[in-house]
Amino acid sequence: MSCKDLPAHPFDDDKLREECGVFGVVGVTDASNFVALGLHALQHRGQEAGGIVTHDPATGFNQARRMGLVRDNFTNQKVMETLPGTIGIGHVRYSTAGSKGQTAIRDVQPFFGEFSMGGAAIAHNGNITNALALRRELIERGSIFQSSSDSECIIHLMARSMGRTIPDRMEEALRKVEGAFSIVAMTRTKLIGCRDPLGVRPLVLGQLGDGWVLSSETCALDIIGAEFIRDIAPGEMVVISDKGVQSHFPFRPAKSRFCIFEHVYFSRPDSILGDRSVYETRENIGRELAKEAPVEADLVCPVPDSGTPAAIGYSLQSGIPYAMGIIRNQYMGRTFIEPSEQIRNMGVRLKLNVNRALVRGKRIILVDDSVVRGTTSQKIKDMILDAGAAEVHFRIASPPTAWPCFYGVDTPQRDKLLAATMSEEEMRVHIGVDSLKFISLDGLYRAVGQKNGRDPAAPAYCDACFSGEYPVAPSDMIDQGFQTKTAAE
Amino acid sequence: MSCKDLPAHPFDDDKLREECGVFGVVGVTDASNFVALGLHALQHRGQEAGGIVTHDPATGFNQARRMGLVRDNFTNQKVMETLPGTIGIGHVRYSTAGSKGQTAIRDVQPFFGEFSMGGAAIAHNGNITNALALRRELIERGSIFQSSSDSECIIHLMARSMGRTIPDRMEEALRKVEGAFSIVAMTRTKLIGCRDPLGVRPLVLGQLGDGWVLSSETCALDIIGAEFIRDIAPGEMVVISDKGVQSHFPFRPAKSRFCIFEHVYFSRPDSILGDRSVYETRENIGRELAKEAPVEADLVCPVPDSGTPAAIGYSLQSGIPYAMGIIRNQYMGRTFIEPSEQIRNMGVRLKLNVNRALVRGKRIILVDDSVVRGTTSQKIKDMILDAGAAEVHFRIASPPTAWPCFYGVDTPQRDKLLAATMSEEEMRVHIGVDSLKFISLDGLYRAVGQKNGRDPAAPAYCDACFSGEYPVAPSDMIDQGFQTKTAAE
Amino acid sequence: MSCKDLPAHPFDDDKLREECGVFGVVGVTDASNFVALGLHALQHRGQEAGGIVTHDPATGFNQARRMGLVRDNFTNQKVMETLPGTIGIGHVRYSTAGSKGQTAIRDVQPFFGEFSMGGAAIAHNGNITNALALRRELIERGSIFQSSSDSECIIHLMARSMGRTIPDRMEEALRKVEGAFSIVAMTRTKLIGCRDPLGVRPLVLGQLGDGWVLSSETCALDIIGAEFIRDIAPGEMVVISDKGVQSHFPFRPAKSRFCIFEHVYFSRPDSILGDRSVYETRENIGRELAKEAPVEADLVCPVPDSGTPAAIGYSLQSGIPYAMGIIRNQYMGRTFIEPSEQIRNMGVRLKLNVNRALVRGKRIILVDDSVVRGTTSQKIKDMILDAGAAEVHFRIASPPTAWPCFYGVDTPQRDKLLAATMSEEEMRVHIGVDSLKFISLDGLYRAVGQKNGRDPAAPAYCDACFSGEYPVAPSDMIDQGFQTKTAAE
């Protein structure tokens, strides 16, 4: 099942994609059922595959890893019965570029390793930027890799560590890796969470009765009725057992650089990131956009569903009425066979339909979250104009996406990013609309609460996809010829 | 796959359900691919099963009937290759109460019959209110029924007719049936459409190049790029061949009584019914509700997704900001296994999450399309209050649903309808909200363009589910003991 | 799943194929489990599909009809739970020439009809030779056929009968049909069995505790531990209820003409047909062959598995040692993908391997049950010679098959039958063996116990496939241009 088959977002092939969600729970009966629910709530972070590991004294470690959606695999009684225990972790993922078809199951996390003091499983959200170099060195010394995943390095580094406990080994391993990581891991009795020193990817702590929960986002606490306690801090490792939560800071301290795109698109609108409501941030972005890029029009319409909160904000700020000018088909999913009498823009029609009676003769402001390749923007513009709209004005809730992400997001190569090769006006002409405006980087920072906009000397977020300023050098990519901004200039 | 497994609406089990959608096309290459797309656009009218019949001179009549969604069956190359031809019809359906499991495939339409002058297939949206009596008589005379469906009577009546052509036989058959029917049928070369004299269910005519299309709703014309020509009139039969569209009126003329609930909930918001935009009608309902039942509050929030247009209308009329207070999980679908440590209202949590940061401390107006059993309304109220809302005011975009429908909609028995047993105030207390208001029947008529509201002497719509006034006597049900309003009083 | 995928016989595509097996039971708990076992024992009579109908007072009539083997469908707990009751019937079948793919499920028996006095289901082994004429007339009068099967005529004739009971209606219906039929049918409380006046196909009665069993062959009594009571007589109808077994003879009396090929190939060697052991008959055929067609050789080898008993008989009579010169692969089943470097006779290699060490340098007598197209005989000869055999002598346990069967067996058209176009010597040259001999028709009659061979004036068996003498005129086929022997001469 390719991602194009999945209902996440109507234009997944023209969006950046988060590569993972992680979840773990300890101290509850039927841990796997909680993990399944948590992963279901995190499904938007990775739709291609999912896995769960649990431990039970009677059966030892148990695992199930499957291609496809959580709801299609982990609702099956027979599968869930193979996952007993009061501790468990899980992972959802997108495929990486290289893996394909049959072999991809090898790459589905959590990864498991048996050490001399017992087993451990880990689930990783992020990307290790020196994974290739580490892998080469580990193979040289006799490690056998099961997968093509960068994350597997961590468990081999742990296997070779001389550390006496598994948390000790994980600390030692993580000090050797570079890049972004939010990790949920487990031993027979301990649940472990860790974020990289910059805290690029989210990870939160929750409480559920006497038990504890770790999750990429708070929306997964809500689904199981757990209470949100706090974010795991950048550079923090927590070890949770029946003695409670112990906190460590094994890394050299650094200034936090949380991914700003989590606010724009990746995270669910009902999640809270760094004490900020994602929905309200997006509504703020819409308001900022209305201030930065006003235009006379009859209706403000979102590109469903991710443009909705920003469109509402734009409408509230501008006073122009909000309306559903584009209706999303709730049953989208597969590729239909096109008749030989071809249908114009059939791919988009399967997913969206213009509300023709509404838009006819109107000046329409369309609000979308981002422009990646720009292919979908053109098709939507075609549909709106076919339906008789008088004018089409695009407003984009993020700055131009001009640089690839190397911290756990699937982005096209740089030359495929529209904003890497065109100015805003060139993009307007290319897409063919009456106006096109992106929010400014300062405007975006204001929307996330930085009143003075972005501090160029010490930005509060990772915004490399917009600015080209990578807080951790992507060393494997540089080895393969990637030119950073400094090098490119 | 039961309806509870499907992504249509988060509270399908507490909604009225349309039982069918019909679609047909003639005069195009690869008719089946167009039919598959049309049925996909009509999927909301019936998610349990679907079927397609085509005819090709080389292979004769071809059919495929399957349980499940259109996208899961009719995107398969192998299946579609078995359906060649330039003429085809299709049907999507909900299950009826009686059928279960393995045998249900028998009940999937279109139904096919071989007559002495050739074969015919028919697809039916509606319900025949004298089907049991007809069936009894047909069996007495030697007909063998394949299904438990009321619709099968039509094809047996046609088989026994002395009519010389298939359209003649269909006319003769339809003059014997009572109730609601919008039918799409086909012979080897002719596409036939027909609506009952009251025109209870919708049926529209479209044009696609040199070919013609019949569909339950206009949204299915949009997906294939066909042009909307006109509604098939109540009591009209059209016979479409390579000579064009011939129109007949085989029934005694009657005043139109189109189903008003199609505007409230069944039809897609991007469809046009009787020259009215469904979206605008729903926005109008919201505006009427705001006039009839104003309340001081901080936010207007829809119960997603069907309450959205009315909530937007309420917000526009009242000036109270519109917001997404409830977020719908896009991946809902299956029943997860609940942990033994039970989760409060887990069923609803799988589908919806309250936007906690947004609603905390606020007075919330929740707009929903209807209240059937009321069970879901209680759970949503619980979730909103758990999240810290200060007040909850329910506004319902339809009058109280107090009577079952016998014209093709799956409704609970009368004693299960909350409004059949409680007053509005009793319902408010039962659900546990600060206020609860339904739109009035007159208000609803105003929203659909009847400036003076409902004319009690000659209502323009079928509104039996609200009024208990059945335009066609449900004779089979009366035989089984159902008490009409007059009888009940 | 096509028949080529199935493990029945290594050369199914070059064999005549029985088209059906029937089974029924009444007066036992869990009737469907007995029916499943009985059908499993009759699987060799039809491997493409199977169906079971039961009746239970609580659920009414229940049915499950599936493509594929009994063991793959009716061992499933969920399926079997839908088939409660103390009475049930079942059917296994090959596909008929016309049906293909998706639609074939329509043709899977038992067929069911609801009459005014209640429902009935029937399962039919045989073939109705005037089915086309009957079908045409029934359609003319308004019957709607569900399938392409000749057997469906019977249930429509029953539906139109004025008979007051279901057995009365079945009698009336069967008096209108011509051809071969062994039928097992059921009402809510009665199990009914019937054989055509010539008794072409087998049907036996068994007893199981207080219950009764009807089956095509005795091997299906053995599997459930039932006692074999007697054959149902040609022209007999039995109606079995809690009052016991009532016997009727509704047809004009006729001389029995049981199918002699049931003894040669169709029936299982452990069945008893007309009081004769099939295994012993086949061993007798081998002995007769050794007398009629002796040859000097080193080893007698069967073509597995159907040639085995005759090869043993040939060895015992001739004194030449019996050996397994050809080994059958027990896992055959599917079509493997052939490498581009093609493998000579790969199809046969998948199923058989020559025991090279054994046959090298030896003179081999190969015993097979029949020659239909002759294609497989050539390939086996190739394999034996490749392995170094000095001589190959074919001995065939039936006379030349020169005429198609119209009584329930799937035979190629006449011009595809090798023996219809070649003499024995021409066939020997065509296949390329040192000698080729078929048993004589008289020899075959002697092997089944007719000491004086075949009585040309009044043959004891139907031997039309060998003699071209059809005991019932195949009227539909004659209408379509088939030339009988008299016409051909």
Add this chain to the structure above:
Amino acid sequence: MSCKDLPAHPFDDDKLREECGVFGVVGVTDASNFVALGLHALQHRGQEAGGIVTHDPATGFNQARRMGLVRDNFTNQKVMETLPGTIGIGHVRYSTAGSKGQTAIRDVQPFFGEFSMGGAAIAHNGNITNALALRRELIERGSIFQSSSDSECIIHLMARSMGRTIPDRMEEALRKVEGAFSIVAMTRTKLIGCRDPLGVRPLVLGQLGDGWVLSSETCALDIIGAEFIRDIAPGEMVVISDKGVQSHFPFRPAKSRFCIFEHVYFSRPDSILGDRSVYETRENIGRELAKEAPVEADLVCPVPDSGTPAAIGYSLQSGIPYAMGIIRNQYMGRTFIEPSEQIRNMGVRLKLNVNRALVRGKRIILVDDSVVRGTTSQKIKDMILDAGAAEVHFRIASPPTAWPCFYGVDTPQRDKLLAATMSEEEMRVHIGVDSLKFISLDGLYRAVGQKNGRDPAAPAYCDACFSGEYPVAPSDMIDQGFQTKTAAE
């Protein structure tokens, strides 16, 4: 799918089971298609799972590993298209005791490892008797095991080797393992075969055009039309590349101890082992049995299918006619649901039926290959007596199986082996037959060509299952408390 579901042998649960078959090919187009066919011919050596690895310059190493039969997985076009290349190896296996359900796929071979000089895959038939000790040490040093299989040690030992080439590393690894192994392995360009110094399991070399083949048995050469060249010698390693076949002898020389049970039961009758025809060996065993244990009787009948050649030999030697007294159901496979009115010995009835007409009143000699637990022998005796046999004499084509095998065969624990706890006469009484005789160990040696029987000082075969004399000490088992014969005495 458990082994009980599979058609291999009617009494698999009461037989010793070979645990693996291996196959490899190099220098041919579409190697994977040849591997699939080879594995299909070796399916009797392992029915639970299978895997294929190939290498192609464009795609690198490709693999597919699946639960179930070769014919159900590797006939699928889509699967086979993922396996391009001119070199490939494959493996079929039974499950080991420990693995269960979902996780077992981890244990399916071939295993693959990426080393610094490139990747290698290995497939192993046999058992490593010091695997637990090796595994413990490897984990201590940081290796992460993917499976529970003893065979995985080999690839980890290779990963840690300092050898410069993959064959060098394999030599070094294999010098550290004890036990039985016939290995087929591959690099990008080389096919490697190796047998342990005693040559316990078979491995043969074949030629196919310009390409080369390695296989557990010759029957897999026949299916692809390859020519049998020679056995790989005990202790030999062959490295096959486009330069031809290079032979090495890396181990300390030892006297060959080939598994004698391969002749009795494991190998296919059409294979040639050590220049001896398996079929002829089994016929010889029957002749020896007739000499050692004659008895007056009417018929010699095999227990199908594995007893057949020995029964033929017994008949030829004794002059008592051979007959099929027991008929095997060709469609066996699954567990049917037993009716609540239970059927005596239903499990056996599903698989076998007694030819009642044949055995009634007769004195029957039943020839079977072995007695393990004895449970099936009792049931067969019951069936034969129920059918009216006058006497039943069991003759067993192997000596009493009194000791478990630790060299790659799945045997019950010693206390479950009937012969470990009973004398021959006690077994006769336990099974309940008129006589019971096993061939003597000397008789068995004579049947495999050792004219003077077994040389107790230097037996030519491994016969530990009969004699308790283990040619390699089972060190892991001894660590776990197993008592060898010397210790037991």
